[in-house]
Amino acid sequence: MSFLMKMTKGLAACTLLGGAGWGGYEVLRPAYEGGAGITYGAAYAPVRGENVKFHIWYPANPGGKEVTIGGNGVFYGTPAGRAAPHREGAHPMIIISHGAGGNAGQFGWIASTLAEAGYVVVLPNHPGTTTGNASAEAAVRVWERPADVSAVLDEITGNPDAYPYIDSDAISVLGFSAGGYTAMALSGARVDPDRLQRFCDDTDHGMSDCAFLAHFGIDLHQIDLSPAAQDLRDPRIRDAVIIDPGIISTITAESLAQIDIPMFVINLGADAAVPAGVHAREAAAQIPGAAHLFIEDATHFSFLAECKARGPAILEKEGELDPLCEDAGGRSRSEIHAELSEVILTYLARPS
Secondary structure: OHHHHHOOOOHHHHOOOOHHHHHHHHHHOOEOOOOEEEEEEEEEEOOOOEEEEEEEEEEEOOOOEEEEEOOOOOEOOEEEEEOOOEOOOOEEEEEEEOOOOEOHHHHHHHHHHHHHOOOEEEEEOOOEEEOOEEOHHHHHOOOHHHHHHHHHHHHHHHOHHHOOOEEEEEEEEEEEOHHHHHHHHHOOOOEOHHHHHOOOOOOOOOOOHHHHHHHOOOOHHHOOOHHHHOOOOOOOEEEEEEEOOOOHHHEOHHHHHOOOOOEEEEEEOOHHHOOOOOOOHHHHHOOOOOEEEEEOOOOHHHHOOOEOOOHHHHHHHHOOOOOOOOOOOOOOHHHHHHHHHHHHHHHHOOOO
């Protein structure tokens, strides 16, 4: 988590030359020949008092210029088509919520796959818990993240002329880690504030979250967490895919039993290897009709982009404690991503 919050510190140093040089670089960009276009938007979020920025990946025809989304010294980015022509029709939408300290650009690998398969994928950057814009104080205010997503949905559904390629009657949500909690809250799950306040009392749940909070002097017992109990369900969401959901132990059984949309819960790793803080099999069993799956050979960080060869060395130099580039078994991260893409697409394409 700490490294993800540092990753963009040096990006300003990478900004290229000036107007003339940049213009020449743009002319020399290759034409895009793939099927995933990229554009951007922003939505005013009342809970923040500011705009939430988001990426939009969409089904595209070849055209426009090829750009790379995300990526840095540690992680590979993903090619996309800027100004690529939209594929005809209105397409179902999937909104993806990133983890704490993460960002929209980390998930180009799944966003491009979904876009090529015919989905519009919207990825908000959650203020306060996004790479380069993150704090321990903001991470504790978990209830703000679902409100970010609802604000983005307000923007898109309230301006259909601006988004004619989106079918606003077919909206799914996918969330990873803190984004997994976010997606569950949007589906009707509710936090017990007392459990959240005691979250770091006796265990670290096999994750780095509590150490992160302690490092920045955050005492959950000194914070008003009552807003976490509110109902944050967004009725526009049709179904949900949940990946290693954070703070799962704080969710009430009553709210899980009342979730009334289809849900697919995925844990990254074998049953015994999944950290307690995100182990969701028991929670999934309390959700009517929910499916649950373990992905072998994966770790919690296998949902991040593929790492470059120098990635682990950079992480070590930065003092990152979490093994962001390590997976659990004999398969590569690209092979794990391929399985995740297949099971997610199969679930989303199931008969209603």
